[in-house]
Amino acid sequence: MKKNSILTRHNTTGWLFASPGFGLMLLFIVIPFILAIAFSLTNQRLMSPNAAEFVGLENYTNMLDVGILVVDPEIDASGNILVDKNGDNKYPRLRKFTRNNPDYPNVQGMKEWFSFSWGEQKVAIMASDLVFMKALVNTLTFVAFVAPIQGALALILALLINQPLRGIQIFRSIYFMPVVVSIVVVSLLWRFIYDGQNGLLNSVLNTLTFGHFKAVDWLGNQDTALGSIMAMSIWQAVGFHMIIWLSGLQTISPTLYEAAKIEGASPWQTFRYVTWPGLRNTAVLVVIVITMQAFSLFAQIDVMTSGGPLDSTQTIVYQAVERGYGKQDISGGSAMSVVLFLLVLSISLLQRYLTREKN
Amino acid sequence: MADLQLKSIEKNYGSTRIIKGVDIDIKDGEFVVFVGPSGCGKSTLLRMIAGLEDISGGELTIDGKVVNDLQPKDRGIAMVFQSYAIFPHMTVRENVGFGLTVSGVPKDEKVQRVNEAAQILQMEHLLDRRPSQLSGGQRQRVAIGRAIVRNPKVFLFDEPLSNLDAALRMDMRMEISKLHKKLDATMIYVTHDQVEAMTLADKIVVLKDGEVQQIGSPMELFHKPANRFVAGFLGSPSMNFVKVKVVAHDNDSITVSSDVIDEVVLPRHDRDVAVGDTIELGIRPQYLEPHHGELKGSMHGRVSLSERLGTETVLDITLADGNKVIASISEDKVFEVDEEISLCFDIEKVHIF
Amino acid sequence: MADLQLKSIEKNYGSTRIIKGVDIDIKDGEFVVFVGPSGCGKSTLLRMIAGLEDISGGELTIDGKVVNDLQPKDRGIAMVFQSYAIFPHMTVRENVGFGLTVSGVPKDEKVQRVNEAAQILQMEHLLDRRPSQLSGGQRQRVAIGRAIVRNPKVFLFDEPLSNLDAALRMDMRMEISKLHKKLDATMIYVTHDQVEAMTLADKIVVLKDGEVQQIGSPMELFHKPANRFVAGFLGSPSMNFVKVKVVAHDNDSITVSSDVIDEVVLPRHDRDVAVGDTIELGIRPQYLEPHHGELKGSMHGRVSLSERLGTETVLDITLADGNKVIASISEDKVFEVDEEISLCFDIEKVHIF
Amino acid sequence: MFQLDTDNPTLRLIVRYMVLTLIALIFVTPILFMMMSSLKPDQQLLADTSSIKAFLPIGDISFDNYKAAFERAPIGMFMLNSLLVTGVTVVLGLLVCSMAGFSFVFLNWRGKSIAFSIILATLIVPFETIAIPMLLMVSKLPWLGLDGFSWGWLNSYRVQIIPFIADGLTIFLFAQYFKDLPKELIEASRIEGCSWWQVYWRVVMPLSGPIIATAAILKFLAMYNQYLWPIMVTQQEQYRPVLVGLQYFFQLNTAWGEVMAYLTIITVPVLAFYLALQRAFIASIASTGVKG
Amino acid sequence: KTDLSLWYHGAGNKVEAKVINQIVNDFNNSQDDWNVVLESFPQGSYNDSVVAAALANNLPDILDVDGPVMPNWAWAGYLRPLLIDEAKIADFLPGVKGYWDGKLYSIGLWDSAVAMMTRRSTLNEVGARIPTIDSPWTEEEFNDVLKKLKATGKYDYPLDLGMAESGEWFPYAFSPFLQSFGGDLIDRSTYKTAEGTLNGPEAIAFGEWWQSLFVNGYAPGNSQDPADHETGLLEGKYAMQWYGNWAALKNLNKFGDDALFLPAPDFGHGPKIGAASWQFGVSSASKHPQGASDFIEFALQDKYLAAFSDSIGVIPPTQSAAALTKNYRQGGALAVFYALSKAQALVRPVTPGYIVEAKVFEKALADIADGADVADTLDSAADEINADIEKNRGYSR
Numbered sequence A: 001m002k003k004n005s006i007l008t009r010h011n012t013t014g015w016l017f018a019s020p021g022f023g024l025m026l027l028f029i030v031i032p033f034i035l036a037i038a039f040s041l042t043n044q045r046l047m048s049p050n051a052a053e054f055v056g057l058e059n060y061t062n063m064l065d066v067g068i069l070v071v072d073p074e075i076d077a078s079g080n081i082l083v084d085k086n087g088d089n090k091y092p093r094l095r096k097f098t099r100n101n102p103d104y105p106n107v108q109g110m111k112e113w114f115s116f117s118w119g120e121q122k123v124a125i126m127a128s129d130l131v132f133m134k135a136l137v138n139t140l141t142f143v144a145f146v147a148p149i150q151g152a153l154a155l156i157l158a159l160l161i162n163q164p165l166r167g168i169q170i171f172r173s174i175y176f177m178p179v180v181v182s183i184v185v186v187s188l189l190w191r192f193i194y195d196g197q198n199g200l201l202n203s204v205l206n207t208l209t210f211g212h213f214k215a216v217d218w219l220g221n222q223d224t225a226l227g228s229i230m231a232m233s234i235w236q237a238v239g240f241h242m243i244i245w246l247s248g249l250q251t252i253s254p255t256l257y258e259a260a261k262i263e264g265a266s267p268w269q270t271f272r273y274v275t276w277p278g279l280r281n282t283a284v285l286v287v288i289v290i291t292m293q294a295f296s297l298f299a300q301i302d303v304m305t306s307g308g309p310l311d312s313t314q315t316i317v318y319q320a321v322e323r324g325y326g327k328q329d330i331s332g333g334s335a336m337s338v339v340l341f342l343l344v345l346s347i348s349l350l351q352r353y354l355t356r357e358k359n
Numbered sequence B, C: 001m002a003d004l005q006l007k008s009i010e011k012n013y014g015s016t017r018i019i020k021g022v023d024i025d026i027k028d029g030e031f032v033v034f035v036g037p038s039g040c041g042k043s044t045l046l047r048m049i050a051g052l053e054d055i056s057g058g059e060l061t062i063d064g065k066v067v068n069d070l071q072p073k074d075r076g077i078a079m080v081f082q083s084y085a086i087f088p089h090m091t092v093r094e095n096v097g098f099g100l101t102v103s104g105v106p107k108d109e110k111v112q113r114v115n116e117a118a119q120i121l122q123m124e125h126l127l128d129r130r131p132s133q134l135s136g137g138q139r140q141r142v143a144i145g146r147a148i149v150r151n152p153k154v155f156l157f158d159e160p161l162s163n164l165d166a167a168l169r170m171d172m173r174m175e176i177s178k179l180h181k182k183l184d185a186t187m188i189y190v191t192h193d194q195v196e197a198m199t200l201a202d203k204i205v206v207l208k209d210g211e212v213q214q215i216g217s218p219m220e221l222f223h224k225p226a227n228r229f230v231a232g233f234l235g236s237p238s239m240n241f242v243k244v245k246v247v248a249h250d251n252d253s254i255t256v257s258s259d260v261i262d263e264v265v266l267p268r269h270d271r272d273v274a275v276g277d278t279i280e281l282g283i284r285p286q287y288l289e290p291h292h293g294e295l296k297g298s299m300h301g302r303v304s305l306s307e308r309l310g311t312e313t314v315l316d317i318t319l320a321d322g323n324k325v326i327a328s329i330s331e332d333k334v335f336e337v338d339e340e341i342s343l344c345f346d347i348e349k350v351h352i353f
Numbered sequence D: 001m002f003q004l005d006t007d008n009p010t011l012r013l014i015v016r017y018m019v020l021t022l023i024a025l026i027f028v029t030p031i032l033f034m035m036m037s038s039l040k041p042d043q044q045l046l047a048d049t050s051s052i053k054a055f056l057p058i059g060d061i062s063f064d065n066y067k068a069a070f071e072r073a074p075i076g077m078f079m080l081n082s083l084l085v086t087g088v089t090v091v092l093g094l095l096v097c098s099m100a101g102f103s104f105v106f107l108n109w110r111g112k113s114i115a116f117s118i119i120l121a122t123l124i125v126p127f128e129t130i131a132i133p134m135l136l137m138v139s140k141l142p143w144l145g146l147d148g149f150s151w152g153w154l155n156s157y158r159v160q161i162i163p164f165i166a167d168g169l170t171i172f173l174f175a176q177y178f179k180d181l182p183k184e185l186i187e188a189s190r191i192e193g194c195s196w197w198q199v200y201w202r203v204v205m206p207l208s209g210p211i212i213a214t215a216a217i218l219k220f221l222a223m224y225n226q227y228l229w230p231i232m233v234t235q236q237e238q239y240r241p242v243l244v245g246l247q248y249f250f251q252l253n254t255a256w257g258e259v260m261a262y263l264t265i266i267t268v269p270v271l272a273f274y275l276a277l278q279r280a281f282i283a284s285i286a287s288t289g290v291k292g
Numbered sequence E: 001k002t003d004l005s006l007w008y009h010g011a012g013n014k015v016e017a018k019v020i021n022q023i024v025n026d027f028n029n030s031q032d033d034w035n036v037v038l039e040s041f042p043q044g045s046y047n048d049s050v051v052a053a054a055l056a057n058n059l060p061d062i063l064d065v066d067g068p069v070m071p072n073w074a075w076a077g078y079l080r081p082l083l084i085d086e087a088k089i090a091d092f093l094p095g096v097k098g099y100w101d102g103k104l105y106s107i108g109l110w111d112s113a114v115a116m117m118t119r120r121s122t123l124n125e126v127g128a129r130i131p132t133i134d135s136p137w138t139e140e141e142f143n144d145v146l147k148k149l150k151a152t153g154k155y156d157y158p159l160d161l162g163m164a165e166s167g168e169w170f171p172y173a174f175s176p177f178l179q180s181f182g183g184d185l186i187d188r189s190t191y192k193t194a195e196g197t198l199n200g201p202e203a204i205a206f207g208e209w210w211q212s213l214f215v216n217g218y219a220p221g222n223s224q225d226p227a228d229h230e231t232g233l234l235e236g237k238y239a240m241q242w243y244g245n246w247a248a249l250k251n252l253n254k255f256g257d258d259a260l261f262l263p264a265p266d267f268g269h270g271p272k273i274g275a276a277s278w279q280f281g282v283s284s285a286s287k288h289p290q291g292a293s294d295f296i297e298f299a300l301q302d303k304y305l306a307a308f309s310d311s312i313g314v315i316p317p318t319q320s321a322a323a324l325t326k327n328y329r330q331g332g333a334l335a336v337f338y339a340l341s342k343a344q345a346l347v348r349p350v351t352p353g354y355i356v357e358a359k360v361f362e363k364a365l366a367d368i369a370d371g372a373d374v375a376d377t378l379d380s381a382a383d384e385i386n387a388d389i390e391k392n393r394g395y396s397r
């Protein structure tokens, strides 16, 4: 678009065409977002008789502060290290250090995020907003799993659906169906499916294994909750990406397939050498869209787990909403959103940078 | 390296019959060209040989073995497509070696065979480029290289040159011709460019509406077309057809005339005619010799368009009865539009239909 | 209806100079063809005339008025694109009448003018079809109809025929030629097909790398090319160039020879030469007459490929020094590959560069 | 792609259809579950959730839940509101976004690339983030209506429509599509004397059917499923959309049968809309092609 | 007539709508100054709607408010004190009177109560004593009952706490346990800190006990199936259910005389249950506070209180109203709830910070139920509450 020809040199017309759309976006997205950024620098409450005050980056530091605490094992009178039942060293409780202890000013009010042993000592990584840290990790985990899996499944479906079979349109519609249904509705339905005692999933698995399967409390178990939500999210959105893949598939020239066939390529070789390379641009788009959707994970959590059990399904957007609306701390919630925005922005810039390099 | 037989090959799409029982015999090492108007079924026939389309009826044998139900890769064929069908994300080397890669040929052997093929096609310096960095002709060469490297029994080409511009087309045509001589392989070539057909083929198969019109060497077809269709199809500009009435005939000759042609005596052809019959004369534009004015010659008309190409002049001539003929003169001559001219022709070179 | 002047027209893309100061004078009613190799700037020049590209330097006048900064629609031009650019969602009638519709011409007048245009192009029966129901040639006719109907001062064509197949191209070429005669409008036509250029143009402009090489009538360019480039560009197959040494010269003649050419005396051209200079002879393939064996003629070589086209035979000949020349004979003759032959040529038809 | 190493074409076909059908089951079951449950009384519905019965219309089947649902909430009104708000937003959105896309692709103006970057960046902003600032803003915006000038947009259709007319994704989709339109068509129409508006309206839009369908379904989905915003801005029942209506069914004792009936009712229009546009939709995404 | 707008949280509930409409109509017909216009909202999003309206300066004249939320709204300036003669409500249950900062901001037309619902036969089977209001179960007794019930193996779980419900149920139903242990959400003497009350030794004891319920398999955890919660007791999957009076009729219908509604156990500091349900207040935005108050006062008539009770099962706030009802009159099937309310009810902390306290408490309980470390969790909860109080400058104005 460097060209500046008579054909396209039209300042006023250009503005006239763009301004309704662009103006609305400025008014209803950009300005509110700038306001949100402004909120994040104050102690604005959702409702309060007190006027907001500028607090600088306090909301951010409260959220992102981490510290390190090195703890010596407990020692008995004779100087021996105390050992618990399992033979591990016993350490004093961390609340001793983090609560009203002026000797450790840098970890006041913090909670243990995770810890590891360092010789005799225990090194604990402390976070001032532990829930947010978990939300951050969960969100990244969610993205890291959902993006590739959903992308891959969508691709497989697209390949299936790309066959020239009679009635394939019907299957296309069916696979796309979950996309059409509101995610709130879908989440409600899946709560029944995931139920711990007699949910559908458990009974199906039970039947399939002839009763050998032990019922799992899918949403109530720390180890399975996030995974279950991932599975459902993939189920819901995979049809959407299937369609995008399909469009990519249809841009690959059929003669390339014929050539590969004549050269004697197996189906897998055909995929590896013809299909996949032909989908590279599509892949970039799919990854970007999935990533953005995954980062804004909210409705599923809100309806299905409220972030539990034990914060194993906390996510950034859910936290931001919980903080901003539930706890009326609109400045804290805004700060989280800004952090999320910056995170996604940097990831997509990185993605763009990487893909540009290769071309 | 292989001979092919097509025995009453048929192809139906649903209830439409596209190929209507085609018989062709192709000998080992022969260069066969399929020509015919667009939609006549050339590609379909070729693709059936390749195994890309099911054969609806008849039998296809390669080296005496029926291959109707064999997968493409098991037929020992290689194919070069009009759109090249080279893989855009692979280097030339990878493209050429693709068939070997997928069939698991050891690396050393692969390298060697790719190099050999590249040498034959004089594209060793291109091996590490990507298709996007190649010109059209070079791309087509890559496609051919990919075919060569596998040592197929039969090469199939589907209009391999029609995406190239005129000059390049001429070069590549010559290269394919040389390649055929060098490899001595059986080749089947589809085109609708008659120059390609004439220059490349050992044997031309003229198709129309899924039926074979004539099979023979280029000169056989050119000089002895089996029917009007074949006659009109080969040669450029295409043959003029003029309706005449038989005035008289004997064992050796036929005398004909019409409103626009003075009575001429033609050598007798192997065709039964009766006096009063309307027959058609076929005269190639190159054998029509125009002269200014109505001086001599047996046809008369007006120049409606004259195209001077420097070494050749093409005339559009409207005859007295409104029909048109084209004359082509192999030198630069000036004719005025609307000028009256008369045309001579060599009675030996006239075809009768 | 209009004359055009291009005065040192230039075009830069960023720092790249695409058109390097072009001067062309086009008279009212003239048919001007721009030719040149791909990428030489033909389209760019045409698009600058149309107003689709900015003019970076120089002056463009139409009917004496500088139009550099005028919008396309205000220049009184119409343009026909290679890809037809007809609107797929409109019928032929709507397509042809589109220019009139958007400029608010009254309905009656529009109907009348569309019908007129359709009549000129003999496509009245197509008026209610959609573009997808048309063949390539018919589509191009619609595009031309859309141009005609607006009664422009200047018609611009950018390779209008290159998407059509050979036979159709020939027909459409003739139609455009007739159209020009009928409308008597100024037309500018871009092509890289030299046959089109030769047959259509009143005046050919040969471009190379954004510079004009020669401007003149087709025969001027063919018989008196200004340089080697123009000589090689026009004529098919293209001109042979042979390097020779000047052996002697006087006022009327030059004597030359080389390893492969026996001494010949050529008529003097208007070129300064000294004895011992290396010069190039340009000989068109049609003017090289091959003979079997080393009987007569002044060049010697071996046939490396012989193509029989029925009424024409093209020979690829390798000379003793390894260079190649092409000879074209306008009859069907048989030469064997590798046969030794000698070549005669008409010294009057030799060009010296 | 997926070939089986069998030479029996019929068998191959059967296997393919079986695979397709099995997968289809995975996608259709939850929705089937919803529809079947809506026909059952609560007691049975809850008991059935643990078995295959959940998908079968067996037991005590009736439309009582639907009757009850219609009594509980003014479903017709909610539906009308939703369709009105969604319809108007989709239509205006397509217009405004396609115009912006047109401008970005075919016209040149100062600040264009910055504007485009801003639009792309807005794709990343989650709506939850800006809801409160936006609420504060719309409550103070002026409006000139039939009954004169007023301040504040709450409790109206406009507050549900106007903020969502323009969105980055739609603009982006249109821009992508326009880039692939043959440039000659635009140039030809300019030479024929079209103004830019005529180029847009007479040439570009008629050629954009497929992308219009795509954008329409995506926007329809997004709008129809609005929830947070209507809760904040519609204090009067007469303006509420369907998803807010869903809340009517979660009282002290949730009536699951009615919930399922309501869910079924509100899902039907979307499915219908989707199926209507399906053809164009799939064709269009396919033809948009994806350029990197 | 002047219009007065009234917002109510009961959209989607037909019987409730009937009563409230009745009141509105009666009021509008009873005088010539005011015309009350009702707007109903679905309960699930009612608070969000009101907050949004408040932010946008769009509040109605009269609105209803959940009892414990009232101080927050009053503090934020959404509500104004009622213009009602307090003598008129002297005999109302304490839980329905919304006092904050010494002023009456809201008044409820009913109260609710929670009880341990079970069956006589169930307890008899394990030989458990049937507790009474005067002599509730002690902690040991209660734990023992659970243990015995568990040991029968007849039940999926001995006790249904209603973990499937979320939101306000947690502080409403479970904070009384904490209070009975001697802790609280916040130090009620100052309302300035939770340190020591929410994470003191008593609170930790409560936490450990709470966790033991789930560790021992006495109660289903956070992932309880809502369907089971609804029907578990009736179907015999659960032996006891800690639930509100609104579900009592179901049990009565099913079990008849066998049904029992028992008081909360005493964990050392007396048995406690929650109080305060939805109440009516007047918004500060109202231009006609007198008319608004008049309407509320009008609604306080016994017949309406009884009508609500009869239609949605809630507890009437006065003895006289109770006498008019089917279930709560002397000897009525649910009269026990009236008694429970009277004897054990303790309102949730009356402070604007309650909103955050409730959220924090809910999460802490859920986490402990899921196995989190009790002391650490309660510490975090106390910290968060204190931080919130600090951010709001002690919720002073």
Ligand SMILES: Nc1ncnc2c1ncn2[C@@H]1O[C@H](COP(=O)(O)OP(=O)(O)OP(=O)(O)O)[C@@H](O)[C@H]1O
Residues within 6 Å of the ligand: B013, B018, B036, B037, B038, B039, B040, B041, B042, B043, B044, B045, B192
């Ligand atoms: N899949 C198909 N279904 C139905 N008809 C088909 C199909 N493929 C080709 N045809 C028809 O078969 C006929 C022969 O097609 P084919 O491609 O073989 O022609 P062709 O001789 O190669 O023409 P061209 O010179 O244009 O390539 C055409 O009329 C075409 O319309």
Ligand SMILES: Nc1ncnc2c1ncn2[C@@H]1O[C@H](COP(=O)(O)OP(=O)(O)OP(=O)(O)O)[C@@H](O)[C@H]1O
Residues within 6 Å of the ligand: A003, C013, C018, C036, C037, C038, C039, C040, C041, C042, C043, C044, C045, C192
């Ligand atoms: N937008 C552009 N930016 C930079 N260079 C350009 C641009 N458009 C064209 N060019 C260059 O300008 C030169 C002339 O292009 P032009 O299209 O005029 O060639 P042409 O003579 O029409 O060639 P062809 O016969 O292939 O159509 C080419 O070298 C091309 O690469």
Ligand SMILES: [Mg+2]
Residues within 6 Å of the ligand: B042, B043, B044
């Ligand atoms: Mg073909």
Ligand SMILES: [Mg+2]
Residues within 6 Å of the ligand: C042, C043, C044
């Ligand atoms: Mg060009």
